[in-house]
Amino acid sequence: MKLHRFGHLVAAVAAAGLSACTTTGTTTETAKKPANDPSRLMKIARDVETRGDSTTALALYERAAEMSGDPSVNISLGEARLKTNDLKGAEEAFRAALQKSPNQPQAMLGLGTAQLRNGEAEAAVRTLAPAAQAVGTVAAYNKLGTALVLAGRSAEAKTAFRKAVALEPGNLDAQTNLALAEALSNEADAGTATMRSVIQSPLAQRRHFVNYIIVLSLAGRTDEARAVDVPDLSKANKDRILKQAARLRSISDPVARARAIGLLAST
Numbered sequence: 001m002k003l004h005r006f007g008h009l010v011a012a013v014a015a016a017g018l019s020a021c022t023t024t025g026t027t028t029e030t031a032k033k034p035a036n037d038p039s040r041l042m043k044i045a046r047d048v049e050t051r052g053d054s055t056t057a058l059a060l061y062e063r064a065a066e067m068s069g070d071p072s073v074n075i076s077l078g079e080a081r082l083k084t085n086d087l088k089g090a091e092e093a094f095r096a097a098l099q100k101s102p103n104q105p106q107a108m109l110g111l112g113t114a115q116l117r118n119g120e121a122e123a124a125v126r127t128l129a130p131a132a133q134a135v136g137t138v139a140a141y142n143k144l145g146t147a148l149v150l151a152g153r154s155a156e157a158k159t160a161f162r163k164a165v166a167l168e169p170g171n172l173d174a175q176t177n178l179a180l181a182e183a184l185s186n187e188a189d190a191g192t193a194t195m196r197s198v199i200q201s202p203l204a205q206r207r208h209f210v211n212y213i214i215v216l217s218l219a220g221r222t223d224e225a226r227a228v229d230v231p232d233l234s235k236a237n238k239d240r241i242l243k244q245a246a247r248l249r250s251i252s253d254p255v256a257r258a259r260a261i262g263l264l265a266s267t
Helices: 011-020 038-049 054-067 071-083 087-100 105-117 121-135 136-148 154-167 172-184 188-199 206-218 222-227 235-250 256-263
Strands: none
Touching: 038 071, 038 188, 054 071, 054 222, 071 087, 071 105, 087 105, 087 235, 105 121, 105 136, 121 136, 136 154, 136 256, 154 172, 172 188, 172 206, 172 256, 188 206, 206 222, 206 235, 206 256, 235 256
């Protein structure tokens, strides 16, 4: 299961230095707005971010958030902070959005994502459950399922991952997450069958085969795990993964086992 872990500039100076990048030879709506207009700052921030300058973009998002009462500005700021791994700052931005617009789905999803990446599994579950229901995307249900697994609630995680698979049946990562949740819930046969269909896809990548080894190892099917041919993986690395996977069954605590699986699955 993949668990993605996931200096300010003066606004007027930044806007003046970047305004040429936002025009195309004719006067645009953005160019007509004053330098301290939040929507103009947001437009420039998005353009700068697209060009790879996350530091300048973040400063512009922060300035816009200070000036605007629109929760979407705080959400954009939170997402920008997530990209720089500023999890505390991201939480603050998403909470500010929720203060302006309680139960705003994207703000809840962002806050839950920050909590999940910060290791706050139970808090993430509380936030992501209503967010996933409101947003209804594969990514949202995958995050909710991951939070539930890391909170030791594998049975509930299966429901979340099944919703993700139902939304996008061909999503191999969602199927893989479901298989791991099934294996953690002592449904080894179901998890193995799910993973077998995953690796038979022409879109299967190395990480999917590694997860197949993990599921087989959790089921005690060591010989089958050893026989899996993992593309682009050296024998030494495969032996290391097999050795670590074999130890998973000895971890009795469900939360500790889930975390160990997450670390191994991301290799």
